[in-house]
Amino acid sequence: xxxxxxxxxxxxxxxxLLCLLPIFMHSPRYxxxxxxxxxxxxxxxxxxxxxxxxxxxAAQPVFFGLGAYTVAILIIRVHLPYWLIFPIAGIVPxxxxxxxxxxxxxxKGSYFLFLTIALCELMVWxxxxxxxxFRGQVGYFPIPQPVINIFGHSVRFSESLTPYYYLGLIxxxxxxxxxxxxxxxxxxxxxxxxxxxENLLANMGISVFSQKQICFIASCFFAGLxxxxxxxxxxxxSPTQFTLWQGIWIVLxxxxxxxxxxxxxxxxxxxxxxxxxxxTKFTQLQPLILGLILFLVLLFMPSGLFGLPExxxxxxxxxxxxxxxxxxxxxx
Amino acid sequence: MALLETKKLTKRFSGLNAVTALxxxxxxxxxxxxxxxxxxxxxxxxxxxSGVLHPTSGKILFKGKDITNYQPxxxxxxxxxxxxxLATVFQDLSVxxxxxxxxxxxxxxxxxxxxxxxxxxxxxxxxxxxxxxxxLLDIAGLNNLASQKAGNLSAGHQKLMSVIMALAGEPEILLxxxxxxxxxxxxxQTLIRLVxxxxxERGTSIIMVEHNMKVxxxxxxxxxxxxxxxxxxxxxxxxxxxxxxxxxxYLGSE
Numbered sequence: 001x002x003x004x005x006x007x008x009x010x011x012x013x014x015x016x017l018l019c020l021l022p023i024f025m026h027s028p029r030y031x032x033x034x035x036x037x038x039x040x041x042x043x044x045x046x047x048x049x050x051x052x053x054x055x056x057x058a059a060q061p062v063f064f065g066l067g068a069y070t071v072a073i074l075i076i077r078v079h080l081p082y083w084l085i086f087p088i089a090g091i092v093p094x095x096x097x098x099x100x101x102x103x104x105x106x107x108k109g110s111y112f113l114f115l116t117i118a119l120c121e122l123m124v125w126x127x128x129x130x131x132x133x134f135r136g137q138v139g140y141f142p143i144p145q146p147v148i149n150i151f152g153h154s155v156r157f158s159e160s161l162t163p164y165y166y167l168g169l170i171x172x173x174x175x176x177x178x179x180x181x182x183x184x185x186x187x188x189x190x191x192x193x194x195x196x197x198e199n200l201l202a203n204m205g206i207s208v209f210s211q212k213q214i215c216f217i218a219s220c221f222f223a224g225l226x227x228x229x230x231x232x233x234x235x236x237x238s239p240t241q242f243t244l245w246q247g248i249w250i251v252l253x254x255x256x257x258x259x260x261x262x263x264x265x266x267x268x269x270x271x272x273x274x275x276x277x278x279x280t281k282f283t284q285l286q287p288l289i290l291g292l293i294l295f296l297v298l299l300f301m302p303s304g305l306f307g308l309p310e311x312x313x314x315x316x317x318x319x320x321x322x323x324x325x326x327x328x329x330x331x332x
Numbered sequence: 333m334a335l336l337e338t339k340k341l342t343k344r345f346s347g348l349n350a351v352t353a354l355x356x357x358x359x360x361x362x363x364x365x366x367x368x369x370x371x372x373x374x375x376x377x378x379x380x381x382s383g384v385l386h387p388t389s390g391k392i393l394f395k396g397k398d399i400t401n402y403q404p405x406x407x408x409x410x411x412x413x414x415x416x417x418l419a420t421v422f423q424d425l426s427v428x429x430x431x432x433x434x435x436x437x438x439x440x441x442x443x444x445x446x447x448x449x450x451x452x453x454x455x456x457x458x459x460x461x462x463x464x465x466x467x468l469l470d471i472a473g474l475n476n477l478a479s480q481k482a483g484n485l486s487a488g489h490q491k492l493m494s495v496i497m498a499l500a501g502e503p504e505i506l507l508x509x510x511x512x513x514x515x516x517x518x519x520x521q522t523l524i525r526l527v528x529x530x531x532x533e534r535g536t537s538i539i540m541v542e543h544n545m546k547v548x549x550x551x552x553x554x555x556x557x558x559x560x561x562x563x564x565x566x567x568x569x570x571x572x573x574x575x576x577x578x579x580x581x582y583l584g585s586e
Contacts, residue, residue, distance in 0.1 A: 178447070185454075186461065187446055189429050190436050193422045199384060200422065202404035203414055205437035205501055214443050 011176075018169055022162050031161040035233065037273050038168035039064075040250065041266060042175045042226040046219030048254050048265035049179055052188070053215050054109045054195025058247040059116035062123040063093035063220040065242035067227025072140035072237040073133070082146035082232070089228035090221040097220035098213065105212045109195070120244040127239035139238025143231055157232060164233045171229060175222050179262050191215060252290060256297050258304025267306050333396055335360045335537055336381070336412070336505055341390035343376055343561075350376040351561040353390070356539075358505060363531060363538045365552030365569075367545075369581055373561035374541040375417070378507050381539075382414045383407040394505075409437065413498045414507035420494035423483035427474060430482050430493060431465035434500035438464075468496040472526060488519030495526060505537045506530065512544045520544070524551060549573065557581065 022031060043060045050057045067089040074085045104115045127134045145158035157163045182188055191211060193201055198208045231237050249272060257268020275293075279286055297304065303311060334357035341354040351373045358364050366374050379385040381392060383404035392400045399407060422430050439461050441449075449457070469475045472492040477485060482493065491511060498506055508527070512520050524547065530536050542548050548555065549569045557565040557572060559581045565572060572578055 182443075182446065185446055186432050186436055186439070186441075186458075187443060189425060189433050193425065193433050196422060196424065199404070200416065200420075201433070202384075203382065203408050203416075203501075204434050204497070205405050205409040206433075207403070207405045 015169075015173055019166075022165055028161050031165045033273075033277075035161065035165050035168040035229075037270065038165075038172040039226040039230055040253070040273065041172045041269050042222050043250050044253050044265045044269040045175055045179050045262055046222050047250055048259060048262055049183070049191075049215055049219050051254060051259045052183065052195060053191045053212050055105075055212065055216070056109065056113045056251060057116050057216075057219070058113060058244060058251055059120040059123070060219075060223055060250050061242040061244070061246045062120055063097060063223035064227040064230065065123065065127065065237075065239075066093040066096060067224030068231040068234075068237045068241070069127070069134060069140070069227075070224070071228045071231040072143055075144055075146075075232075076140055083148060086225065086228050089231075090224040093224035093227070094217045094221040097217050101213050101216050105209060105216065116247070117244060120242075120247050124239050124242065124244070127242070134239070137239060139236060140231075141236040141238075143235050143237065145235075146232055161233075164229065167229050171222075171225055176262070176266075178218075178222075183262055249290070252294060256293060256301075256304055258306030260303060261306055264304050264306035268304060271305065334358060334393075335362075335395060336539075337393040338377075338381065339391045339393065341377070341380055341392065342388050343373075343380055343385060344388045349561050351380065351387075351558075354558065354561070354563055356556060356563075358537050358539055360504075360537055361531060361535045362554060363527075363540065363552050365548045365555040366539055366541045366558065367543070367548055367555060368558040368564075370543075372559045372581075374558065375509060376561070377558070378414055378509055378539075378541060381407075382412060382507060408501055408503075411502070411504035412507065413501045413503035413505070415491075415494045415498050415509055415511060417509045417513065421482045421485075421490050421497065423481070425482055426479050427469070427482050427485070427493060428462075428465055428478040430497060431468055431500060432461055434497040435461050435464055438500065438502060464500070468500060471499075471529070472496045473522070487514045488516065488522075491515060491519070492523060492526065495523070495530075499530065502534075503536060505539065508538060508540045508542075510541055510543060512542055512547055520547065527551070 018034070021034070025031065043064055047057050047060055070089040070092045071082075071085050074080045074088065075082065100119065104112055104119075107115065127139075128137055145156065147157065148155045148163075155163050183191070190201070190206060194208050194211050201208050201211075230241075234241070250269070253269040253272040254265045255268065256271055257266065258264025275289075279289060282289075301308065337357045338354055341351055341356070342349075343351040354373075354377060356364075356366075356377070366377065368374055376385065380387050383399075383402050383406070386401050390400070391398055394407075394410060394412065399410065402410075422433065425433070439457065441457055446454070466475065466478075469478060472495070474489060474492060474496075477489065482490065485493065491514070495506075495508070495511065511523055511527070515523065527538060527540075528551070531538060540548070540552060549572075552569060555567065555569055555572045556563055557575070557578050564577050564581060565575045567575070
């Protein structure tokens with residue numbers, strides 16, 4: 001997909017700035033915030049992708065957690081090196097997704113959402129109760145810090161948060177490249193149509209089930225990789241870290257930003273992260289505020305923040321009927 | 333050997349006999365009309381042949397192979413493609429994007445390939461698909477509307493789109509479900525010309541479910557009449573026109 005020059009320039013600029021940020025900002029608190037944001041972005045883009053095939057996934061923390069636990073278990077009990085465990089941490093949740101998919105993906109969109117809610121609660125219970133594998137409420141602690149050798153230099157993750165920052169940044173950039181590529185291509189068009197008219201697609205020789213499977217497995221793979229960074233970064237992996245509440249938060253982020261585009265998912269997740277910063281003082285009010293946001297967005301801004309400019313434009317101008325970049329990706 | 337045959341095709345919906353012991357056959361390059369009053373089971377028959385519904389009993393044979401109970405996308409891949417009466421195109425995509433989706437399977441490029449291919453390969457693939465899409469749009473005369481949102485097109489244009497989208501899959505048999513419904517006289521002529529050229533240039537067989545008697549009588553070489561899910565008559569247009577049972581079944585229709 002050919003992008004106008006400014007559209008390729010802007011993201012490159014942002015990534016460059018993010019690369020340089022740790023040089024000017026040493027505060028571990030801020031590095032940590034950004035790293036968390038990067039991981040949340042990876043989760044959010046996966047949720048967006050599944051949203052494009054008509055499925056809302058509130059269980060993203062499950063696959064995130066599976067990745068984290070995979071790292072914890074393989075580092076502490078099997079003593080595998082981190083670089084080897086990292087891809088495995090993506091494959092394990094992807095495999096679980098494939099199995100879950102055989103049952104869950106044959107259902108209609110709304111049932112799938114309920115199923116993911118159930119899955120989330122189920123997995124939290126499994127994480128807490130299967131003590132021999134997951135070590136219950138205590139979980140895995142401490143998780144040894146990785147040491148990666150690049151070009152002869154040893155990168156010690158134990159020394160500061162900076163390596164985690166860059167690892168997170170690399171993952172989110174790779175995830176973006178992957179998903180922008182896919183969703184800008186013909187496959188992206190196919191996936192968007194899956195959500196809308198399955199009979200028509202089957203008639204074109206496209207197996208809707210296979211497309212949904214591919215989408216789901218990919219999104220859980222990346223969620224697992226994010227979990228692989230999270231585990232040593234937090235030094236502890238326990239069931240309380242992966243809740244349905246977080247899953248809903250991620251879904252809301254995608255909705256608020258605009259569930260029809262990966263850019264929307266990014267904007268929305270950043271928005272929610274900033275909101276979260278201010279809300280830490282008012283934890284009692286969190287559910288109320290989230291509910292309010294959901295209510296307002298669904299009523300007044302169903303295409304989310306990213307959809308606002310187009311909606312304003314459309315209201316001012318006469319519609320020529322020509323397909324704008326945005327118009328043909330509306331969710332509602 | 334007939335290209336497509338149904339043998340004693342039956343579909344029961346708890347108490348309702350939608351289709352009963354239907355025997356149909358279509359030969360290569362033939363235009364077959366399937367007619368009958370409303371509710372006689374025509375669309376159900378299409379749903380059975382295209383795999384959307386599975387029959388209660390009976391068989392469907394394509395080129396001699398038993399395809400009963402196959403999945404819809406498998407049947408489409410084998411060469412039987414249909415159009416739908418309603419929801420014929422993807423409303424939110426542009427016309428050309430609709431075509432691109434329709435061409436996706438035939439483009440032979442899967443998910444893994446799309447990930448791994450170089451920008452050069454991707455560009456070449458995309459221009460090939462775009463070429464095919466443009467040719468199809470040409471056939472229907474829709475090229476000037478390529479970037480329009482499909483939902484904004486008139487009913488007639490959307491119908492034309494749905495036919496060329498079905499063509500994109502390079503079918504051997506095209507099942508047209510009431511293609512003429514909702515079209516004005518001029519649009520009907522355009523669609524008839526399109527259907528004729530499809531048959532002439534590609535040798536595609538066509539089964540047409542249609543209520544527009546004039547079109548059926550003029551375009552179809554052979555007609556099967558069903559009522560209450562059962563075949564009540566078959567023959568050439570002139571035989572059907574004079575068949576008492578058919579006239580009775582259609583009492584009051586056009």
